[in-house]
Amino acid sequence: xxxxxxxxxALSIQEGENATMNCSYKxxxxxxxWYRQNSGRGLVHLILIRSNERxxxxxxxxxxxxxxxxxxxxxxxxxxxxxxxSYFCATVLSGGYQKVTFGIGTKLxxxx
Amino acid sequence: xxxxxxxxxxxxxEKRETATLKCYPISRHDTVYWYQQGPGQDPQFLISFxxxxxxxxxxxxxxxxxxxxxxxxxxxxxxxxELGDSxxxxxASHRSRGRPGELFFGxxxxxxxL
Numbered sequence: 001x002x003x004x005x006x007x008x009x010a011l012s013i014q015e016g017e018n019a020t021m022n023c024s025y026k027x028x029x030x031x032x033x034w035y036r037q038n039s040g041r042g043l044v045h046l047i048l049i050r051s052n053e054r055x056x057x058x059x060x061x062x063x064x065x066x067x068x069x070x071x072x073x074x075x076x077x078x079x080x081x082x083x084x085x086s087y088f089c090a091t092v093l094s095g096g097y098q099k100v101t102f103g104i105g106t107k108l109x110x111x112x
Numbered sequence: 113x114x115x116x117x118x119x120x121x122x123x124x125x126e127k128r129e130t131a132t133l134k135c136y137p138i139s140r141h142d143t144v145y146w147y148q149q150g151p152g153q154d155p156q157f158l159i160s161f162x163x164x165x166x167x168x169x170x171x172x173x174x175x176x177x178x179x180x181x182x183x184x185x186x187x188x189x190x191x192x193x194e195l196g197d198s199x200x201x202x203x204a205s206h207r208s209r210g211r212p213g214e215l216f217f218g219x220x221x222x223x224x225x226l
Contacts, residue, residue, distance in 0.1 A: 104153075
């Protein structure tokens with residue numbers, strides 16, 4: 001089944017450093033989304049990139065999408081302790097589907 | 113504006129019992145999703161509804177059923193509960209107008225089966 005797989009699964013960095021997380025998927029998509037989840041809380045939508053887009057920015061977030069490689073990356077610049085969370089990519093298949101399928105997630109720890 | 117409301121937030125049940133989770137989507141959102149998330153796991157898609165009709169089905173056990181009502185709230189019914197059903201259950205809503213986009217999640221209902 002369609003599923004994003006994040007890489008790495010865990011990442012620990014110092015505050016102020018950049019964090020890069022990668023996501024790969026298997027079939028054609030309509031869009032790819034990134035979400036953040038603080039422990040035991042609901043997921044929060046960060047950014048959506050459509051299949052015809054290559055790069056998107058939102059504040060300290062930069063997302064790239066390479067449909068030829070079926071991969072995406074999320075870059076968080078100038079990380080803060082408050083960025084500590086799990087980050088998931090999620091895909092929506094092309095072809096009129098509504099289902100949003102999540103990958104395994106990257107657990108990011110930002111050390112103050 | 114109010115977000116997605118889920119109730120109850122915590123639920124403890126015995127094996128073989130039944131549980132019902134409720135979800136109240138954001139006003140004017142026409143699509144509701146249910147996800148199950150075990151400890152340290154990614155959210156697993158269970159089922160979705162678009163305009164009160166089931167739109168997609170994922171890894172939802174036959175013991176579970178769900179529906180969306182005329183006021184757009186949704187309920188997830190779980191019967192013959194098993195220990196493995198212990199998880200966080202999330203509801204998410206979306207105003208799709210036929211186009212898939214970002215989901216807005218509730219804070220989840222934590223089900224513990226003893």
